[in-house]
Amino acid sequence: MPTNRAFIYSLRDIVKDFVSFLIVWYRLIAKISYAIFTRFESVKDLLVGFLYRQRGRFAKPFVHTSMMGLSAAGVMLAPVVASNHPNFFQDAQQAQTPIILLASTQVEPESTDLTQKVRDKILKYTVEPGDTLSSISKKFDISVDTILWQNDLTERSTIRPGQSLEILPVSGIAHKVGRGDTIYSIAKKYKANAQAMVDFPFNTFSDDETFGLTVGQILIVPDGVEPAAPAGGITRVLILPILTIHR
Structure with a gap:
């Protein structure tokens, strides 16, 4: 037992001495490194100053x-x-x-003007000072009648700055599909070409084969014409003879 205890004490002293050695070695390395880096910084400052003064001389x-x-x-x-x-x-x-x-090829930038782009929906346009129905129709390349029909206006209507107008993508009619409507019935109603309605790229169909329509959807009718309002008829009055009976 005394021998084992002495061995343990001896091993403990060895470990303690080794730890002390590591601590001293670490401090020595840190001191040497600090001295080296300090000297390097001073040399670096001298080198940087020299290069700064000689900048551009050797370029x-x-x-x-x-x-x-x-x-x-x-x-x-x-x-x-x-x-x-x-x-x-x-x-x-x-x-x-x-x-x-x-x-050497110059590419022309694409115009972002809304009046020149292919429009896929109905726009909201705010009337500006100096605008007329004719100038607006030319600006958006649609007919004056198209603006009148879409906005419930007449030829005698006047527009004012700040007023909002709906502008269709093309000249024609915007039709809200009702129950029982078909491509052919709508084309007949507005005296339009059914094929033009099918070919218009932004008209959608519930069935592309039969051109089925959905109730409530807005369908653009290119070159459609608003049906004329029924003319006021002449009221016919039937005058019956008055029969007087004498008693």
Whole structure:
């Protein structure tokens, strides 16, 4: 037992000494590192100051030397490339031709004017000072009648700045589909072409094969004409003879 206890004490002392050694070694390394970094910072400050004072002085010689080196490398490598790849320069020239053509092509910017874009829905337009029905129709490339029909106006109606108008994508009628409506019945009602309604890209159908319609949807009828209001008829009065009976 005394031998084992002495061994344990001896091992504990060894571990303690080793830990003390590590601590001293760490402090020494930290001190040396601090001294090295401090000296490096002072040297770095001197170097940075020198380069800052000499900034731009060696730029021109450096550029000239670099260009001369690149030129010399090109002269030395050109025969090697030409011997190993006979069609290299010809292929490179052909490959650059489309790039030159594309670079010289000017692409016109697309206009973002709402009046020139293909419209896919009914717009809300606010009347501006100086606007007339004729000027608005020209601005949106639709007929005056289209504006009148869509906004429940007549030829005698006047528009005022700030007034809101609905503008259709094309000249014609915007029809709200009712129960029993079909492409052909709507075309007949507005004296329009059923095929033009089908071909209009923003008209949708519940069935693309039969051109089925959904009740309540808005269907654009290109070149449709508002049905004329029934003319006022003449009231016929039937005058019956008065029969007088004498007693």
